[in-house]
Amino acid sequence: MKIYEMKIAPNPRRVRIFLAEKNIPMEFVELDVQKGENLTEAFRAKNPLMKVPVLELDNGKTICESVAICRYFEETNPERPLFGRDAEEKAIIEMWQRWVEFYFLMPTGMCFQHSSGYFKDRMNPIEEWGRECRSHAEKFFDILDNQLANNRFVAGEEFSIADITALCTVDFNRVNRLSIKPEQVHLLRWYKEVSSRPSAKA
Numbered sequence: 087m088k089i090y091e092m093k094i095a096p097n098p099r100r101v102r103i104f105l106a107e108k109n110i111p112m113e114f115v116e117l118d119v120q121k122g123e124n125l126t127e128a129f130r131a132k133n134p135l136m137k138v139p140v141l142e143l144d145n146g147k148t149i150c151e152s153v154a155i156c157r158y159f160e161e162t163n164p165e166r167p168l169f170g171r172d173a174e175e176k177a178i179i180e181m182w183q184r185w186v187e188f189y190f191l192m193p194t195g196m197c198f199q200h201s202s203g204y205f206k207d208r209m210n211p212i213e214e215w216g217r218e219c220r221s222h223a224e225k226f227f228d229i230l231d232n233q234l235a236n237n238r239f240v241a242g243e244e245f246s247i248a249d250i251t252a253l254c255t256v257d258f259n260r261v262n263r264l265s266i267k268p269e270q271v272h273l274l275r276w277y278k279e280v281s282s283r284p285s286a287k288a
């Protein structure tokens with residue numbers, strides 16, 4: 087099996103960290119997304135939305151969407167779980183994973199795309215929308231800081247997929263010139279811990 091990705095992009099990094107946490111070896115195929123190497127008919131056959139990452143199984147089937155890919159590996163390699171162990175833990179991790187993805191990663195990506203013109207060959211950047219999304223992303227740093235005041239990790243006491251999405255989003259925000267503020271001490275404490283895990287280098 088192999089994964090089509092682009093090393094500097096935040097969504098493929100989520101999957102690489104997940105695999106590293108579970109010690110799953112993988113073959114990666116690098117696509118230059120800015121040059122449009124994902125915009126070919128051959129790649130459309132693998133993912134109709136033409137985005138990375140894409141997992142291609144040995145039987146030729148493809149699985150798209152970072153979280154769907156991670157869920158596949160959670161099933162094939164259950165130890166140690168990154169989506170929770172029991173009903174309560176699974177639901178809380180799902181809740182935070184979705185909050186981080188929808189209200190932090192999405193506006194972060196939209197701010198980048200609408201402010202930088204990185205994809206101006208395939209979309210119509212709207213600067214005002216970029217600024218609006220930047221303020222949404224900035225607010226989420228506070229939400230995380232509050233949550234981490236009473237929790238070791240984003241979704242509780244266990245490292246999970248929610249931490250992976252949050253770490254990739256915090257790091258990617260450097261393209262938006264957004265970073266953790268000195269007064270966000272709980273977020274800083276968490277960032278130091280999760281970014282020093284070996285998987286963070288993946």
Ligand SMILES: N[C@@H](CCC(=O)N[C@@H](CS)C(=O)NCC(=O)O)C(=O)O
Nearest residue numbers: 095096097119137138139151152153
């Ligand atoms: N929800 C998707 C998002 C995938 C996505 O937006 N990937 C970006 C890279 S981080 C991409 O391929 N962009 C290329 C394009 O839009 O042409 C996931 O979680 O995998």
